[in-house]
Amino acid sequence: MARHLERSSQQVRAQQRTIDRYNLEIHKKYSIPSAIIAFVLIGAPLGTLSRRKGMGVAVAFSIILFIIYWAFLIGGEDLADRGLVSPFWAMWSPNFLLGGVGLYLLYIVVTEKPLLGYFRRL
Numbered sequence: 001m002a003r004h005l006e007r008s009s010q011q012v013r014a015q016q017r018t019i020d021r022y023n024l025e026i027h028k029k030y031s032i033p034s035a036i037i038a039f040v041l042i043g044a045p046l047g048t049l050s051r052r053k054g055m056g057v058a059v060a061f062s063i064i065l066f067i068i069y070w071a072f073l074i075g076g077e078d079l080a081d082r083g084l085v086s087p088f089w090a091m092w093s094p095n096f097l098l099g100g101v102g103l104y105l106l107y108i109v110v111t112e113k114p115l116l117g118y119f120r121r122l
């Protein structure tokens with residue numbers, strides 16, 4: 001009886017991993033194309049800031065944000081494959097992170113505050 005329960009529990013875990021893998025692919029199909037919204041929220045303020053501060057700052061900031069997005073996407077997929085994070089959070093957290101950064105940059109540009117003004121006070 002104990003072997004039967006153990007085997008059944010292993011089958012349930014294997015089925016759950018398969019379901020999570022498919023859910024991960026479904027979320028990936030929607031989250032990657034919707035990342036364009038986050039990148040637009042970042043790109044518009046960076047275009048404005050590049051006129052003021054120079055093109056080098058905007059390019060460096062863009063590359064850093066893309067690397068962060070890529071790392072979150074790959075890391076989230078790995079964590080979801082291991083079953084440590086739900087597929088939803090694994091695929092959508094990079095969009096939420098970059099969207100938040102984009103909204104912050106938009107706020108900075110609209111209010112005409114310095115980009116790193118909060119750190120200069122320290």
